[in-house]
Amino acid sequence: MRRPVQIAGVTIQPRSSSEDASLAPVAAAHAPVPVEGQRCGLVAIVGKPNVGKSTLLNALVGQKISITSRKAQTTRHRITGIRTQGAAQYVFVDTPGFQTIHGTALNKSLNKTVVGAVSDVDLVLFVVEAGSFTTADAKVLALLKPGIPVLLVANKLDNVHRRGDIAPWLQSMQERHAFTEFVPMSAKQPKDIERLLGICEKYLPEQPWWHAEDELTDRSEKFLASEMVREKLFRLTGDELPYTSTVVIDKFEEEAGRTAKRMLRIAATIVVEREGHKAMVIGDKGEKLKRIGTETRVELEKLLDAKVFIELWVKVRSGWADDEARVRSFGYE
Numbered sequence: 540m541r542r543p544v545q546i547a548g549v550t551i552q553p554r555s556s557s558e559d560a561s562l563a564p565v566a567a568a569h570a571p572v573p574v575e576g577q578r579c580g581l582v583a584i585v586g587k588p589n590v591g592k593s594t595l596l597n598a599l600v601g602q603k604i605s606i607t608s609r610k611a612q613t614t615r616h617r618i619t620g621i622r623t624q625g626a627a628q629y630v631f632v633d634t635p636g637f638q639t640i641h642g643t644a645l646n647k648s649l650n651k652t653v654v655g656a657v658s659d660v661d662l663v664l665f666v667v668e669a670g671s672f673t674t675a676d677a678k679v680l681a682l683l684k685p686g687i688p689v690l691l692v693a694n695k696l697d698n699v700h701r702r703g704d705i706a707p708w709l710q711s712m713q714e715r716h717a718f719t720e721f722v723p724m725s726a727k728q729p730k731d732i733e734r735l736l737g738i739c740e741k742y743l744p745e746q747p748w749w750h751a752e753d754e755l756t757d758r759s760e761k762f763l764a765s766e767m768v769r770e771k772l773f774r775l776t777g778d779e780l781p782y783t784s785t786v787v788i789d790k791f792e793e794e795a796g797r798t799a800k801r802m803l804r805i806a807a808t809i810v811v812e813r814e815g816h817k818a819m820v821i822g823d824k825g826e827k828l829k830r831i832g833t834e835t836r837v838e839l840e841k842l843l844d845a846k847v848f849i850e851l852w853v854k855v856r857s858g859w860a861d862d863e864a865r866v867r868s869f870g871y872e
């Protein structure tokens with residue numbers, strides 16, 4: 540029997556070795572026992588690219604589930620993060636920033652994911668940068684269905700130097716939509732996160748939890764591995780690499796270990812659009828690619844409580860973001 544793993548106060552349940560390592564959820568679901576007074580519901584986090592949705596999701600869940608970077612459009616998938624605290628279980632869905640500029644197949648697929656995520660939830664957190672409201676924000680707001688409560692999360696409040704400007708701005712926001720509440724905050728401030736959780740709780744319907752108390756996400760370990768490579772890729776290449784670069788996991792295997800620790804062998808391909816991008820990812824004498832691999836391995840070993848071997852490749856596939864079939868083959872719906 541493997542022990543459950545504690546990370547940042549939450550437990551990741553080990554899986555039995557007979558399960559397919561690549562498809563099994565990170566936490567094993569054991570049927571929750573219904574308890575009177577429990578609340579549980581879906582909370583969607585929406586907003587234009589780069590407003591801090593993934594940072595917010597990770598802070599709300601208390602663990603890194605969704606990747607973040609300074610580069611806009613880092614998030615490409617609907618991600619469920621789960622937080623259980625007191626009587627409440629929050630099931631969060633992160634969404635890709637709504638794309639308003641490019642008409643590629645990739646962007647159309649991203650937009651479809653956003654619309655799907657907001658149509659069937661108990662609460663929407665509409666995230667903007669405090670003090671700002673652009674056409675891109677307005678386009679996301681227009682997607683929200685009437686009848687679902689929407690909180691205006693005015694994020695990055697720490698960047699607003701003239702706090703006096705916030706009250707009139709909030710007033711102007713009131714005219715744009717019937718927001719149920721306004722939450723000026725910073726996703727990087729733990730006490731703001733606690734306050735937001737408290738506000739969200741009352742919107743969760745009274746019903747038994749859907750997930751075990753210690754579940755974090757329903758995404759597979761294979762998915763988390765590809766997200767981790769993507770995060771390191773974007774962090775380490777800075778703004779030079781176009782966001783259309785992606786990561787495909789070619790191999791995700793658990794080896795029957797001779798030791799108590801699990802052993803995972805992962806092979807991933809970083810897909811870029813141009814030869815020049817390939818050189819950028821590989822770096823001088825392969826040093827950049829090596830660093831991406833090392834940083835991914837260190838974080839995955841912690842997250843999955845395993846010894847990880849990772850092999851990275853870089854391939855050029857020009858125009859992949861424009862090719863619908865190829866977008867689907869890379870795992871986007």
Ligand SMILES: Nc1nc2c(ncn2[C@@H]2O[C@H](COP(=O)(O)OP(=O)(O)OP(=O)(O)O)[C@@H](O)[C@H]2O)c(=O)[nH]1
Nearest residue numbers: 589590591592593594608611612613614636725726
């Ligand atoms: N100063 C400050 N920066 C923040 C805050 N929240 C997020 N950020 C930064 O904003 C940038 C974008 O954050 P993400 O969480 O990746 O944004 P996102 O909305 O998920 O972006 P997409 O994946 O492009 O949709 C990162 O550099 C974060 O560190 C905040 O409260 N204050």
